[in-house]
Amino acid sequence: MLVLSRKKNESIIIGDHIEVKILSTEGDQVKLGIVAPKNVKVHRSEVFEAIQEQNREALNANVDLFQQFKNKK
Known part of the structure; x- marks a missing residue:
């Protein structure tokens, strides 16, 4: 398992086509945005x-x- 620290508006890239972006944090909750091709099920x-x-x-x-x-x- 890869463990990363990211701040608001930072992201990680998985493979060549998937981006996971930190949209906001509130208390112990993190809101993520995931950009992936339509053929990838999320x-x-x-x-x-x-x-x-x-x-x-x-x-x-x-x-x-x-x-x-x-x-x-």
Whole structure:
């Protein structure tokens, strides 16, 4: 893990096309701006984890539906 200190209006560059900029700080909260190409998905970690869980549930549902269909024949 890379650990950096940045001040307001400073940024870091990831790869060639992603910029993370410090927009403001208030107490223990930091507001970030992320500039990335449209084909790069950017999610908060809790949203990403929820998407992954929904995908796992969908996979299980598809297997269950397939088994139901198979058993009807």
